[in-house]
Amino acid sequence: MGRRKAQLFTTDLSISFSVVVIVIILTTLLWIYSLERKAIYRSQSELQQISRDVAYTLVDTPGYPESWTDVSTASAIGLSSGNHEIDPVKLAALSSASYDDSLDALGIIGSGYGFHIDVDVYGGSAFTPTYSFGGNSSAANVVVVHQRYALLNHSWTRLTLKVWQ
Amino acid sequence: MKRGIFYALDAIIAIALFVIMVSAGFVVLGGWGAYSYDNSALAVTGHDMLTVLDVNGTLSDAVVNDNVDTIKNFIDLLPSYMCNSILIYSVGEPPVYNLTRIGGVVSEGCSNVTAQGVAIASRTFIPPGKGLHMAEAYVWYR
Structure with missing residues (x-):
């Protein structure tokens, strides 16, 4: 009888010890998982803010100076020629500028940040790719996409901005 | 036991x-x-839609020709993950300014505005030879 009781306690102890170990392992995994999710969430929020600001500056402002023609000397890059019209000369200048100059001028500053811009113009039945420039996001951890609609040469135009880290 | x-x-x-x-x-x-899809992105899209359609004359043409097909073409070009609806009203004379709905379009497959997270934008415009009109855009996630 006494031996049986001792065995019971040993079994009890083993089970409870296993449960405690499992709980500790799961709690640790959950904690690591939560830290990773928080980091991703913070990164997404920052990128959302950046992409929104850059898209606003591009579509709704002419940049500074207003008549800029060279991305490397402009303080801020805006493409608007007023009332949601994109200036084709400024767009061509931005698309042919160096990637690093564009990053600085667009205000996308920070280690590991990148951007890509696609400009598609309505061609009668669908949007036709017209400009595509910037970096490649294939190795990025977090990518945020922001789309704006404007007019280029009086045609409906979709500007897709990707920002990543 | x-x-x-x-x-x-x-x-x-x-x-x-x-x-x-x-x-x-x-x-x-x-x-x-x-990923937090907030309403501000939808509101920006609604604002963009109405501005683009007004500035290139699509809204005015729709009223003058009593035909909203071009507006429908435009909203069908927008991303399929969002629903869009544009309603056009004629604005009455002061001081009452009664709104009379004269046309409207909605994205394919989006029959009703979902109550959760809809963004609304509006814009007034004056078609040639017509009085004051207003367009309203409703944008929401499908």
């Missing part, structure tokens, strides 16, 4: 509590990383 049942209940309660705690943890943490 009774003692055995007591231990079994203990174990069941403990396991149930453990499962609930772990599940709750995952549910809470699962929501943290979710």
Whole structure:
């Protein structure tokens, strides 16, 4: 009888010890998982803010100076020629500028940040790719996409901005 | 017998509590990383839609020709993950300014505005030879 009781306690102890170990392992995994999710969430929020600001500056402002023609000397890059019209000369200048100059001028500053811009113009039945420039996001951890609609040469135009880290 | 049942209940309660705690943890943490689609992005899209359609004369043409097909073409070009609806009203004379709906379009497959997270934008315009009109855009996630 006494031996049986001792065995019971040993079994009890083993089970409870296993449960405690499992709980500790799961709690640790959950904690690591939560830290990773928080980091991703913070990164997404920052990128959302950046992409929104850059898209606003591009579509709704002419940049500074207003008549800029060279991305490397402009303080801020805006493409608007007023009332949601994109200036084709400024767009061509931005698309042919160096990637690093564009990053600085667009205000996308920070280690590991990148951007890509696609400009598609309505061609009668669908949007036709017209400009595509910037970096490649294939190795990025977090990518945020922001789309704006404007007019280029009086045609409906979709500007897709990707920002990543 | 009774003692055995007591231990079994203990174990069941403990396991149930453990499962609930772990599940709750995952549910809470699962929501943290979710991409937050906020209304401001929808509002910007609505504003863009109306501005673009007004500036290139599409809204005015729709009123003058009593035909909203071009507006429908435009909203069908927008991303399929969002629904869009544009309503056009004629604005009455002062001081009452009664709004009379004269046309409207909605994205394919989006019959009703969902109450959750709809953004609304509006813009007034004056078609040639017509009085004051207003366009309203409703944008929401499908």
